[in-house]
Amino acid sequence: MARQLKEVQGIIFKRQKYREADLLAKIMTKNNGIVTLLAHGALKPKSKLGASLLNFSYGTYVIYFTGHGLSTLRTYKNVSQFDGLFSDLTKNAYASFILDLIDHAFIEYQNLGKYYNLANFALQKINAGTDPEMITQIVQMQLLQAYGVEPEMRHCVICGKEQGEFDYSIKSGGILCSQHFDTDPGRLHLKPKETAVLRTIFLLPFERLGDIKINTATKTATRKAIDRIYQETIDLNLKTKKFLDELKLNE
Secondary structure (H helix, E strand, O other): OOOEEHHHHEEEEEEEEEEOOOOEEEEEEEOOOOEEEEEEEOOOOOHHHHOOOOOOEEEEEEEEEEOOOEEEEEEEEEEEEOOHHHOOHHHHHHHHHHHHHHHHHHOOOOOOOOHHHHHHHHHHHHHOOOOHHHHHHHHHHOOOOOOOOEEEEEOOOOOOOOOOOEEEOOOEEEEHHHHHHHHOOOOOOOOOHHHHHHHHHHHOHHHOOOOOOOOOOHHHHHHHHHHHHHHHHOOOOOOOHHHHHHHHOOO
16 A cells, blocks of 8 residues: 555554654554554654653544554644543553553454444543443453454353353353353353343443443452453463553552
8 A cells, every 4th residue: 555644533552762762652543443653753852743642642643654564643633631541550551451452452454343432432431430440341341252252142052041040151152051050060150140240241332331330249250250261262461461460459
């Protein structure tokens, strides 16, 4: 693809120094996937580009778009920031993990589809003070499809039963009704309410889940369950996840 000048809407989520005064920044865009931007001279004292590339900045960026490799930032307009994410360590950690998860589910320039809206939803909710743990669990469950390991959460994977008590089976790739618990001794052994939460946050549109509230014990159980699902089906090793776990241990 020939280089073309275009405007993209997106969210800045990673940046690093490049050469003496340049910056590389990753932007999650609405229509053009994840793009790595080269910002020439952004670290120079008089440059205005650096401020537009702070993590959790969002707005319109005018770039020389390539469709592969590095694109180049020319200028920007109407850029704002999720100030609550930038200034609060806990919110920052959850938001960084969420964007890292989405980043690893796609290759550069691959259209994110609904997952851009999911990222924007998550950042807005966490920035506004919604429980970041619950928002993160919603994102993790809804991202499983993007990783190619979409579980069957609508009905029992063996008999198709949709009502009753269920547990989650990693081996079977979805939920089991109580009549088929014995088919997988290694199932997660969740309480019915805990499995119900996993089903809800996976099946319902995320826009309807922004104010979901569950007690601490249930939330801890579902977090551990989601961690196991990711560990045993995707096996990511993200620094942002490690930092978030360390942060929660020190709470």
